[in-house]
Structure formats: structure tokens, C-alpha cells
Amino acid sequence: MITVNVDLGDRSYPIRIGADLIGQTELFAPHIAGSSITIVTNETVEPLYGDALRAALAPLGKQVSTVVLPDGEAFKHWETLNAIFDALLGGKADRKTTLIALGGGVIGDMTGFAAACYMRGVPFIQVPTTLLSQVDSSVGGKTGINHPLGKNMIGAFHQPQAVIADIASLRTLPERELAAGLAEIIKTAAIADAAFFEWLEQNIEALNRREPAALMHAVKRSCEVKASVVAADEREGGLRAILNFGHTFGHAIEAGLGYGEWLHGEAVGCGMVMAADLSVRLGLLDDAVRRRLVALIEAVRLPTRAPALGDSRYIELMKVDKKAEAGTIKFILLKQLGETLITDVAEPALRATLAACL
Amino acid sequence: MITVNVDLGDRSYPIRIGADLIGQTELFAPHIAGSSITIVTNETVEPLYGDALRAALAPLGKQVSTVVLPDGEAFKHWETLNAIFDALLGGKADRKTTLIALGGGVIGDMTGFAAACYMRGVPFIQVPTTLLSQVDSSVGGKTGINHPLGKNMIGAFHQPQAVIADIASLRTLPERELAAGLAEIIKTAAIADAAFFEWLEQNIEALNRREPAALMHAVKRSCEVKASVVAADEREGGLRAILNFGHTFGHAIEAGLGYGEWLHGEAVGCGMVMAADLSVRLGLLDDAVRRRLVALIEAVRLPTRAPALGDSRYIELMKVDKKAEAGTIKFILLKQLGETLITDVAEPALRATLAACL
Numbered sequence: 253m254i255t256v257n258v259d260l261g262d263r264s265y266p267i268r269i270g271a272d273l274i275g276q277t278e279l280f281a282p283h284i285a286g287s288s289i290t291i292v293t294n295e296t297v298e299p300l301y302g303d304a305l306r307a308a309l310a311p312l313g314k315q316v317s318t319v320v321l322p323d324g325e326a327f328k329h330w331e332t333l334n335a336i337f338d339a340l341l342g343g344k345a346d347r348k349t350t351l352i353a354l355g356g357g358v359i360g361d362m363t364g365f366a367a368a369c370y371m372r373g374v375p376f377i378q379v380p381t382t383l384l385s386q387v388d389s390s391v392g393g394k395t396g397i398n399h400p401l402g403k404n405m406i407g408a409f410h411q412p413q414a415v416i417a418d419i420a421s422l423r424t425l426p427e428r429e430l431a432a433g434l435a436e437i438i439k440t441a442a443i444a445d446a447a448f449f450e451w452l453e454q455n456i457e458a459l460n461r462r463e464p465a466a467l468m469h470a471v472k473r474s475c476e477v478k479a480s481v482v483a484a485d486e487r488e489g490g491l492r493a494i495l496n497f498g499h500t501f502g503h504a505i506e507a508g509l510g511y512g513e514w515l516h517g518e519a520v521g522c523g524m525v526m527a528a529d530l531s532v533r534l535g536l537l538d539d540a541v542r543r544r545l546v547a548l549i550e551a552v553r554l555p556t557r558a559p560a561l562g563d564s565r566y567i568e569l570m571k572v573d574k575k576a577e578a579g580t581i582k583f584i585l586l587k588q589l590g591e592t593l594i595t596d597v598a599e600p601a602l603r604a605t606l607a608a609c610l
Numbered sequence: 611m612i613t614v615n616v617d618l619g620d621r622s623y624p625i626r627i628g629a630d631l632i633g634q635t636e637l638f639a640p641h642i643a644g645s646s647i648t649i650v651t652n653e654t655v656e657p658l659y660g661d662a663l664r665a666a667l668a669p670l671g672k673q674v675s676t677v678v679l680p681d682g683e684a685f686k687h688w689e690t691l692n693a694i695f696d697a698l699l700g701g702k703a704d705r706k707t708t709l710i711a712l713g714g715g716v717i718g719d720m721t722g723f724a725a726a727c728y729m730r731g732v733p734f735i736q737v738p739t740t741l742l743s744q745v746d747s748s749v750g751g752k753t754g755i756n757h758p759l760g761k762n763m764i765g766a767f768h769q770p771q772a773v774i775a776d777i778a779s780l781r782t783l784p785e786r787e788l789a790a791g792l793a794e795i796i797k798t799a800a801i802a803d804a805a806f807f808e809w810l811e812q813n814i815e816a817l818n819r820r821e822p823a824a825l826m827h828a829v830k831r832s833c834e835v836k837a838s839v840v841a842a843d844e845r846e847g848g849l850r851a852i853l854n855f856g857h858t859f860g861h862a863i864e865a866g867l868g869y870g871e872w873l874h875g876e877a878v879g880c881g882m883v884m885a886a887d888l889s890v891r892l893g894l895l896d897d898a899v900r901r902r903l904v905a906l907i908e909a910v911r912l913p914t915r916a917p918a919l920g921d922s923r924y925i926e927l928m929k930v931d932k933k934a935e936a937g938t939i940k941f942i943l944l945k946q947l948g949e950t951l952i953t954d955v956a957e958p959a960l961r962a963t964l965a966a967c968l
Contacts, residue, residue, distance in 0.1 A: 287936045330688060341759035346935050369727075371932045372754065372765045373845070396730065401699035407730045408766060487731070574729045577704050578645045 254468060256475040258391060259483045260411060267390065267415040267475050269468055270351040272381060274301055274393035274418045277308045283377055283413040284304070286542025288315040292363040293354040294338055297381055305354055305379065317417075321359070322573055325513035328358045328398045330406075336366040350375045356382035356429070357389040357516065358362070361404070364395030368410035378412045381421040382600045383433025383467070384517050387440065387474035390415040392482040392495075399512055402572045403503050409487060417475075419467050432517020434459060434552040436499075439524055440474045443543060444481065446589035448473050456551045494592045495560050496575060497584040501558070504569035508561040521554035522609075528606040530597060531585040541589060563606045567599070611824060615832040616749060617841045625773040625833050627826055629790070630723060631735060632712075632776045633662045635669050638939060641735055641771040644706025646673040650694055650721040651712040652681040655739055660784055663712055663737065675701050678945045684870035686756045688764075694724040697950045705729045708771070712792045714740035714787070716872065720763070726768035729765040736770045739779040741791025742826070745832035748773040750840040750850075756869055760930045761861050764859030767845060777825050777832075785911075790875020792817060792910040794799065798832045799880055800903060803838065804947035806831050811902070835877070852895075852950045855942040856882035862927035866919040879912035880967075888955060888963040889943040899947060913940050922962045923955070 253270030261530040268279055289309060293302060302571050309316050319339040321332050343470020353363035353376060367376035380386045382391050422430070434456075441449035451473075452459075456590035457464035478495065482518065502523030505514055514522075528545050531537035549556055562567075567581075581602075585593045611628030626637055647667060651660060656678045667674050677697040677740065679690050691886075698707065710735060711721035718736050725734035738744045754765020792814075799807035809831075810817075816824035836853065842852035860881030863872055872880075886903050889895035907914055928939045939960075943951045 302955065334688065337757055337764060338759075341757055341763060341930060342750055344930060344934075344937055346933060346937075347932060369754075369764045369766060371763060372767055373753065394730065396727075398693055399699055405729060406695060407728045408727060409730055550907075558797060572699060572702055574705060576702075577706060579704075 254472050256479055257474060258479040260486055263393070263411040265412055266416050267417060269386075269471050269475070270415045271420045271464060272418065273416050274421065274575065275304045275308045277311050279414070279416050280308060280377065281312060283310060283375070284350045285375070286316065286346065286350060288317070288345060288349045289346055289352060289355055290340060290343065290349060290383065291316065291318040291352045292359060292366070294321045294323065295360055296323040297355040297359070300377055301354060301381060301421060304371055309377070310578065314456060321362070324512050325398070325516065327359055328362060328511065330397060333366055333397055335363055340366070340370055345370070345372045345374070347374055350377060352377045354377060354379045354381065355385075356380065357385040360385050360389045361395050361407070362397060364393070364410050364412065365407055367395060368395055368408035370491050373410065375413050376410070378415040380417055382425055382429050383422055383471070384429065384436055386417040386471050387433060387478070388436045390417060391478040393486070398500065402574070403506055403511065406572070417471060419464055419471065422462060422467060428515060429519070431554050432515040432521070435517040435521035435549065435554055436568055437454045437470050437474045437550050438447060438545070438552070439497050439520060440477045442524065442586060442589060443494050443584070443592050444477045444590055445473070446479070453548060460552060475566045493575060493582070493594055494584055497586070498527050498584055498593060500573050500575060500581060502528040503573055504566050505558055507569050511550070513585050513595065514555070518555055521549045522556060522558050526558060526605055526609045527548060527583065528586055529608055530601060531582065531587070533601050533604055534585065534597065537586050537588065537595060541586070558609045560610045563603050566606055567602065611832050614830060614837055616837040621751070621769040623770055623772050624776060627744075627775045627829050627833070629778045629822055630776065630777065632659055632873055633666045635666045637664060637772070637774050638735065639670060641733070642670060642672065642708045643733070644672075644704065644708060646675070646703060646707045647710060648698060648701065648703055648707060649674065649710045649712055650679065650717060650724070651676065652679045652717055654681040655713040659712060659739060659779060663710070673825050673872055679720070679917065680748065682870050683716055683756070684868075686720060686869065688755060691720055691724055693757055695728060696959050697963070698724070698728055700896070702860065703728070703732070705732055707732055709734040710737060711735070712737045712739065713743075714738065715743040718743050718747045719765070721753060722751070722770065723755060723765055726753055726766035730957065731768065733771045734768070736773040738773065738775055740783055740787050741780055741829070742787065742794055744775040744829050745791060745836070746794045749773060749833050749836040751844070760932070761794065763932070769816055775829060777822055777829070780820060780825060786873060786876070787911050788820065789910045790879070792871040793875040793879035793882070793912055795828050795832045796903070796906050796910070797855050797878060799836045800882065800947060801852050801942070801949055801950050802835045802945060806835070807947050811906060811951065812904060815864070838934060848926050851952055852942055855944070855950060856885050858928055858931050858939065858941055859884040861931055862924050863916055865927050866923055867917055872913075879907045880914060880916050883907060883914045884916060884963055884967045885941065886944055887966055889940065889945070890958060891959050891962055892955065894951060895944050895946065899944070906940040916967050918968045921961050924964055925960065
């Protein structure tokens with residue numbers, strides 16, 4: 253087991269990364285203070301890992317209940333969140349009840365937001381069971397739900413007590429979801445760590461084959477990079493925005509197709525190709541680097557061509573992105589591997605990128 | 611104009627108290643950074659003060675929009691909150707948009723919660739137009755909505771940029787709402803400031819007559835006391851709980867009758883009588899002090915007898931109070947004017963108080 257510490261003062265917490273961690277009581281024990289626990293999971297993950305988690309918690313002698321939600325980004329909205337609140341209040345959960353998010357990013361984001369809002373804040377633990385959530389949503393405390401007019405528009409910053417990233421849970425992950433997780437890992441390397449990007453180029457087939465040692469290193473390095481960025485800018489005042497590389501285009505793809513059609517990681521993968529195209533088009537980035545990025549995204553079998561929603565629809569969707577200010581879209585662009593630039597972009601260049609990538 | 615500063619480090623903010631403040635551009639100017647403002651108000655307050663506020667904001671050259679919600683505690687739920695999000699997203703509000711809450715406690719709590727959650731947090735300004743909200747919900751950063759199973763169960767701590775408490779707006783306040791505000795002022799004095807309690811006993815008729823000088827002093831002293839409690843315990847870990855004197859019983863009255871039947875301040879007024887009865891019954895408080903408290907509550911024409919919901923229903927409702935832990939109800943009791951005790955209470959004493967007060 254490896255531990256990455258996220259350093260946020262009195263909101264600091266450990267990320268444990270290793271195989272078969274879900275069943276280990278001692279990983280949960282130090283982080284649960286109250287007398288009750290509510291596990292929030294979905295109908296896909298519950299039959300796979302629900303019993304193992306409850307068996308690990310049993311020796312703690314707490315009252316444990318489980319809320320099983322429908323599976324998918326399409327359910328990341330207020331009605332589903334309310335089902336968590338109904339269960340908490342119906343079960344008389346109090347201010348010291350610990351929520352445990354057992355599942356992927358949707359479960360983590362919704363459980364974290366429920367924890368942020370229930371009685372104005374209760375503790376929670378993330379048990380991410382997808383590669384994407386192990387590297388992405390478990391670091392940084394972003395929680396929330398979608399709104400019909402935009403993704404993650406309603407939410408809060410709320411840090412977990414701990415993250416338990418069980419690499420063994422990746423064995424059951426569908427191929428598409430593995431690739432979606434690799435997209436975020438590639439993103440992290442591209443924006444902040446050229447050496448890690450090279451490591452990925454050399455080890456991408458081992459990752460595709462789900463070799464545990466390769467997965468553990470990739471998860472660890474991604475979490476470390478993201479943790480250092482978040483520690484420097486917890487509330488996303490500046491630096492942290494670089495983590496949204498590929499996300500402005502990606503969110504537009506997700507919103508335009510309807511949430512759940514493409515996976516978040518698929519949209520981000522394609523969004524990175526588009527952001528790199530725009531970076532080259534503006535003279536910021538060497539085309540050879542763009543080609544390396546595209547090759548890596550293709551190697552994990554992610555889409556590199558965006559759905560044909562039409563230029564104007566893309567621009568409309570990007571204007572409600574959270575990074576937009578007064579209707580001006582902010583793009584995270586690449587200058588070289590490990591170096592980014594945040595800027596607005598004149599519409600002709602943007603339309604040229606859309607024309608090239610649709 | 612008087613200013614009370616709420617000292618919370620980088621979340622500190624001023625409370626301005628005075629007559630005819632809503633129309634003063636310079637009170638708003640320093641607190642609005644972005645390019646757009648969304649005023650959130652209700653159908654009662656909008657015709658009274660909406661134009662004055664928009665006239666004050668006009669010289670700032672910002673894009674100003676207004677969301678008008680239905681009036682009342684019965685609408686303090688997710689559907690109404692969503693109407694704010696719909697308006698913000700529909701109007702392309704961004705991360706720097708400032709929300710202004712123009713109205714009473716319900717508008718303040720919902721607008722503050724919307725500001726806490728919209729894009730994970732945007733700035734907001736409170737313009738409380740009721741006595742209750744001027745002394746209560748504008749200090750301390752508590753925001754939220756109700757759930758069918760409990761009041762303010764879903765919410766966040768989110769501090770405003772500033773509070774503009776316009777005493778002139780109290781001229782239009784219905785009698786019941788004035789009394790409800792005085793209940794919170796009496797509460798603040800009872801738990802933390804015996805001298806202020808005596809001042810209230812001497813000036814209660816001036817307050818009933820809405821004499822501006824008396825109202826300004828009462829609002830100022832209440833805000834000061836509450837600000838000092840909140841500064842010592844922003845997230846309600848300990849001391850801050852004393853502000854809930856009368857609220858355990860009061861919330862049960864509100865929830866039991868259905869939100870909106872009794873005003874919050876009316877329920878708290880009656881709840882203080884019940885908490886004082888319980889304090890005397892447990893040998894903590896001199897009965898003469900209880901009688902002084904009852905006399906002051908009667909002097910502002912607040913109810914001192916609780917609705918007959920039945921003992922068991924009261925106990926059931928109190929067990930889901932946010933202060934309850936593992937089903938044990940925590941009461942804030944009075945030892946003398948200015949001194950409180952937080953404790954659980956054996957059921958026979960609690961049932962005796964319920965029998966005496968229903």
C-alpha cells in the first residue's frame with residue numbers, strides 16, 4: 253500500500269492506494285468518530301463490493317445503513333441527491349454520521365455534496381472503485397450535481413476524511429471506463445509532469461492490460477500531482493484551473509449530447525485533442541507534442557473526434573462553463589508538456605479548431 | 611449609521627445598521643467585484659424595496675437581474691432554490707456574479723445557500739428587511755433550506771460580503787413579524803447579556819412602538835453579541851450552540867404544525883418559555899428569572915403556550931433536531947441571565963415541561 257497525503261491544513265487527509273483495501277477495517281477505523289455510518293453506492297457496485305465494505309466496518313460496532321442509487325451520470329441530479337437526504341433523515345443520521353461513497357465519480361460527487369449540505373456538513377470517506385474517480389474526483393474536495401444547463405453547476409468544496417483507492421476494484425471495470433480513467437491520467441501528466449508523460453508513453457500497454465504495479469504507479473503519481481496543485485489553490489482561485497485542461501471542450505460534448513452518452517473521461521480525452529489543436533493553431537505549441545498527445549489518447553482507445561453538434565452550439569455550451577467570466581470563455585492551453593496557459597481565444601481560431609475536430 | 615464588524619479572518623464582513631440604507635450606492639459599491647448582480651427577493655418585498663435597491667445599484671454599471679420568489683417559510687425548499695439556479699444559469703451568471711438577498715430570513719437563508727452552491731460558491735450580500743433577519747440570519751453565515759423531516763436540514767456555512775440592515779424597512783413590517791424579531795433579541799440578551807436584558811425590560815414599549823433609536827440599539831447589541839459568539843465558534847463546534855436557546859422546542863413546534871403556521875420567532879419565543887420551565891424544573895434556574903422572561907415575551911405579545919401536538923410527537927420531532935446526537939436530544943438551558951448549560955434531559959422532566967406548557 254502507498255499513501256499520498258493531501259496537505260490542506262486542518263482539512264488534510266490521506267489517500268491509500270493498494271490492492272484489496274476495501275476489506276481492511278483498520279483503514280476505516282481512525283476516520284469514523286460518530287456512532288453511525290451511511291454507505292452510498294449504486295446498483296452496479298453494491299453487489300460487487302457492498303458486502304466486503306460492510307464486513308470491514310462490522311468490527312467497529314457502528315450502526316451501518318446503505319443507500320443504493322441508480323447508476324450513471326444521468327442520475328447526478330437533485331432528485332437522486334434528495335434520496336440520500338431522505339435516507340439520512342429517515343434513519344435519524346446526526347451531525348457525526350459518516351457517509352462513505354462506494355463507487356465512481358458520480359457516487360463520490362453526490363455523496364460528497366450530500367455530506368457538505370446535510371446539517372451543514374458531516375464527515376465522509378471516499379472509496380473510489382473506478383480508475384477515473386481514483387485519480388480525479390477523490391483529490392480536491394470538489395463535490396456537486398449537474399443542472400440541465402450545465403455540468404457540476406451546483407456543488408461545494410468539501411474534503412473527505414480519507415480516500416481508500418482499491419486497485420483490485422479495477423479488475424471489474426468495463427473497458428470504456430478504464431480508458432476514461434487513463435484520459436485523466438494523461439491530462440495530469442500533460443499539464444504538469446513531462447517525465448510522467450514519457451513514463452505513460454512507455455507503459456501504456458501495461459496500463460491497458462491492467463497490470464497492478466503500473467496502475468498503482470499511475471494512480472499514485474496522478475494523485476501526487478493533483479494534490480500539489482490543490483494544496484496550492486484549494487478554492488480554484490488560479491493555478492487549480494489548469495486541471496481543467498480538455499474540460500471546456502469536454503463539458504460541452506457531455507452537455508451537448510446529454511449527460512451519460514459519452515463518459516466524462518471520453519469527453520475529456522477528446523477535449524484535450526481539441527485544446528491541443530487550438531494551442532498549435534495559436535502558435536503556442538509544437539505540433540509534434542500535439543501528435544504525441546493524440547497518439548497516447550488513441551493508444552488507450554479513446555475518441556479523438558468530437559460529435560458534430562455544430563460550431564455555434566459548442567460555443568453556446570462553453571459560455572456557461574464555470575470558467576467563463578461575463579460570457580468570455582477561458583481556455584486552458586498547452587505551451588509544452590508540463591506548461592499551460594489560461595486565456596480567452598478569438599472566435600475565428602476557435603471555429604477553426606471546431607471545424608478540424610468535428 | 612452604526613457598523614458592527616463580524617470578525618472571521620478572511621471571511622470578515624461589516625453589518626451596517628441605520629435608516630434608509632437600501633438606497634445608498636456607496637454601501638454596496640465596495641462589495642461587488644464582478645460584472646453582474648442577481649437580486650433575490652419575494653413577491654411581498656419586491657414592490658416595497660426592489661426599485662430603491664435597483665436605483666442604488668444602477669450607478670455601478672453592472673448587469674442587474676431580479677428573481678422574485680413566493681413569500682413564506684412554506685416555500686423554503688428545494689423547488690424554490692432551483693428557481694434561483696434556473697435564473698442564474700439562464701442569465702449566464704458566472705463565478706463572480708454577486709447575489710443580493712432582499713427580504714427576511716427565508717430569502718436570506720435560500721439566497722445564501724444558492725450562493726454557497728452555485729458553481730461551488732459565489733459572493734452574496736444580505737439586505738435583511740425584517741427585524742428577525744436583521745438580528746438573526748444576517749449574522750453567522752448559516753444558510754439552508756427545509757426538508758419535510760426537519761427544518762434547515764440541508765445547508766451550508768457561507769459568509770456574506772456585507773449586511774445592510776435598513777431600520778426604515780421595519781416600518782412596513784407586520785405586527786406579528788416585529789414580535790417574532792423581538793423574540794430573537796430577547797433570546798440573545800437572556801443567554802449572554804444580563805444588562806441588555808434589563809435594558810429590554812425598560813425599553814420594550816419603545817420597541818413595540820418601533821422607535822428608531824431603540825430599534826437601532828437593539829439590533830446593534832444583538833448583532834454584537836451574536837458576532838462575538840460566532841467569531842469564537844464559526845462552525846458550531848461548541849459555544850455557538852447557545853444561540854439555539856428555545857430552538858429545540860421551537861423547531862418541534864414549527865415542524866409539528868407545518869412550516870409557516872407559526873413564525874420562526876413565535877416558535878422560539880414559546881420555546882424559550884418551555885426551556886426556562888425545564889431549567890427551573892431541573893433546579894438550574896430561579897423561578898423569578900423564568901417569570902421575568904415570560905413577562906418580556908408576553909410584553910411583545912408572543913405566544914407562551916405551545917400547540918397541543920402531544921408529548922410523544924414533540925419528543926419524536928426533537929430527536930431529529932440537528933443538535934441531537936445518536937437520538938439523544940440536547941437542550942440549551944438557562945442557569946441565570948447570561949449563563950447557559952447544554953445537556954441532555956431525562957424524559958420524565960421533559961414530559962412534565964410539555965404537560966405544563968401545552
